Amino acid sequence: MNIVIIEDEGIVADDLEMNIRKLVDEPVDIVQLKSVKEAIVYFKQANTPDLIFSDIQLGDGLSFEIFVG
Amino acid sequence: MKGMLPTRRLNRLTWLLSIIISIIFYFVILDNDSEKHVYYFTFLTMLGIVLVGYTDVGIMTILASWFPVRSKKFTLYRSLFTYAASIFIYLLLRPVFIWAGDKLWVFWDISLLLAFIGSGIVVNSMIILMHDSVLLYEHKLQSELELSKLKTANAEAMNLVLKQQIQPHFLFNSLNTLKALYHKDAQTADTYLVHMADFLRASIFHNSANISTLEDEVKLLSDYLAMQRISFGTALSCTVNLSDETLKNFSLPSFSLQPLLENAIKHNNFTQEEPLNVNINQDGYWLIISNNLQKKKTKAASANYGLANLAERYRLWSGDEIIIKEDEETFSVSIKLLKNEHSNY
Numbered sequence: 001m002n003i004v005i006i007e008d009e010g011i012v013a014d015d016l017e018m019n020i021r022k023l024v025d026e027p028v029d030i031v032q033l034k035s036v037k038e039a040i041v042y043f044k045q046a047n048t049p050d051l052i053f054s055d056i057q058l059g060d061g062l063s064f065e066i067f068v069g
Numbered sequence: 070m071k072g073m074l075p076t077r078r079l080n081r082l083t084w085l086l087s088i089i090i091s092i093i094f095y096f097v098i099l100d101n102d103s104e105k106h107v108y109y110f111t112f113l114t115m116l117g118i119v120l121v122g123y124t125d126v127g128i129m130t131i132l133a134s135w136f137p138v139r140s141k142k143f144t145l146y147r148s149l150f151t152y153a154a155s156i157f158i159y160l161l162l163r164p165v166f167i168w169a170g171d172k173l174w175v176f177w178d179i180s181l182l183l184a185f186i187g188s189g190i191v192v193n194s195m196i197i198l199m200h201d202s203v204l205l206y207e208h209k210l211q212s213e214l215e216l217s218k219l220k221t222a223n224a225e226a227m228n229l230v231l232k233q234q235i236q237p238h239f240l241f242n243s244l245n246t247l248k249a250l251y252h253k254d255a256q257t258a259d260t261y262l263v264h265m266a267d268f269l270r271a272s273i274f275h276n277s278a279n280i281s282t283l284e285d286e287v288k289l290l291s292d293y294l295a296m297q298r299i300s301f302g303t304a305l306s307c308t309v310n311l312s313d314e315t316l317k318n319f320s321l322p323s324f325s326l327q328p329l330l331e332n333a334i335k336h337n338n339f340t341q342e343e344p345l346n347v348n349i350n351q352d353g354y355w356l357i358i359s360n361n362l363q364k365k366k367t368k369a370a371s372a373n374y375g376l377a378n379l380a381e382r383y384r385l386w387s388g389d390e391i392i393i394k395e396d397e398e399t400f401s402v403s404i405k406l407l408k409n410e411h412s413n414y
Contacts, residue, residue: 008340009300015249035340059304059340061366 001026002047006033006054006063016053035059039066074133075207076126079200083122086199091115109169117162121155121192125200128154138204151193159189224381240269246300261299268292272324279323280407283356284316286326287349293327297334304339307347315351319406322382329358329402332376338363351406355392359401376402 003020007013013032021028031049033039036058043066054063095111128150129138136143163185243265251258271289287309294307307330330347337360339345347360380391383404392403 008304009246009249010302011246011249011253011300014253018252035342037340037342059301060338060343060363 001028001051002049003028003030004033004042004049004052004054005030006039006052006058006066008034008055008059010034012055020053036061036063036065039063074126074129074138075203076130078203078207079126079129080123082199082203083119083126083196086195087115087118087122090118106170110166113162113166113169117159117188118192118196120158121151121189122196122200124154124158125151125193125196129200139208148197151197152190155189155193155196156186157189159185159192243296246296250299257299261296264292264295268296280320281323282317282409283311283319283321283406286321286323287311287316289324290326290330290349293330297330301339302341304341304344305334305347306344307349309349311349311351311356315406318409319356320409321356321404321407322379325379325383325404326358328379329376333360333400336365337361338365352403354406355403356406357401357403359399362395362398362400379404 001024005013005016007016010032013034017030017032020030031042031046033042037060056063091111091114094114095107098107098110125147129147132143132146132150136146163181166185243261247258247261247265250261268289271285271292290307290309294305297305326349333345333347337345343363345360345363347358350357350359376393383389383391389405391405394401394403
């Protein structure tokens with residue numbers, strides 16, 4: 001399963017990643033993205049993930065901007 | 070409503086009025102009568118005015134325990150009773166005047182009777198007028214005092230509310246970060262906790278003081294900064310360029326530095342590639358807090374309320390304004406440093 005975490009606070013993202021790994025039995029592939037810019041670049045080249053966890057207020061804007069772009 | 074009357078001031082005015090009128094009266098009758106009569110009459114005039122004056126104050130004191138001082142009923146009963154009392158007083162004084170003037174007692178001397186009743190009315194009118202001016206003055210003083218007290222209380226309350234607003238929101242966020250932190254890095258979590266404890270302790274102490282030394286303010290800022298840096302890493306930096314001497318010798322209103330950093334964090338975008346840099350410098354008696362401007366497109370809720378509050382508190386405590394400058398690249402706030410001897414310590 002492919003999971004994307006969009007969160008600007010690294011610690012919170014790490015904690016979420018750890019919890020997901022604990023709770024999901026199958027092998028998961030997790031990617032952390034820290035800003036709108038980084039996320040836009042990532043989604044342009046990557047496959048569509050199965051699940052996205054996203055913070056709304058990021059360091060350089062709102063996460064909704066990623067999906068508009 | 071009891072005790073609201075400025076009795077002492079009213080009585081003082083009564084005496085003043087009686088003395089002035091007696092002196093005038095003395096010079097008016099000086100030529101017409103024998104010396105002995107002049108003294109008696111002058112004394113009796115004074116006595117009349119003083120009696121009427123005290124009666125007015127007495128009646129007002131009694132009425133004040135039943136009605137509010139500025140009510141219609143109070144005014145009505147006051148006029149009614151004082152005029153009756155003053156006429157009564159002058160009628161009682163009449164025989165004394167007659168005796169003092171060695172005149173023959175004829176009660177039905179209508180013109181003299183009317184003259185005494187008239188005097189009672191005139192004197193009482195004068196007394197009421199004078200006393201009213203004192204009451205009005207007192208009322209004005211009191212309302213002004215109340216207004217200024219209200220203003221201060223309002224500012225204090227606002228101050229307190231804002232100070233306390235920091236706590237729950239801040240505590241909630243910090244605990245969340247801490248929860249995430251302690252699985253991964255117990256050492257950092259430890260550091261985080263220490264800063265958080267320091268920050269909270271300082272905020273408790275600061276809550277009771279209105280002015281703190283620059284040193285304490287910077288300490289508070291550093292604790293807050295350390296916590297935010299654990300969350301945001303290199304995306305956030307803050308440099309304090311202040312000498313030890315400055316730190317020791319100057320003061321600021323409590324909680325003025327940390328909210329400025331908090332504001333900068335709240336209103337700006339920052340990532341590792343485009344970090345937020347906050348600088349704190351001294352320029353003479355001014356402290357300048359500046360940061361690079363990378364404004365968020367979405368306006369944060371309650372924008373600039375904290376800054377307005379700081380400006381208001383600053384005006385209250387030092388009488389100075391704070392200077393806010395903003396251009397394309399930077400945002401800066403200048404606040405005047407207070408010398409330590411002006412502080413509450």
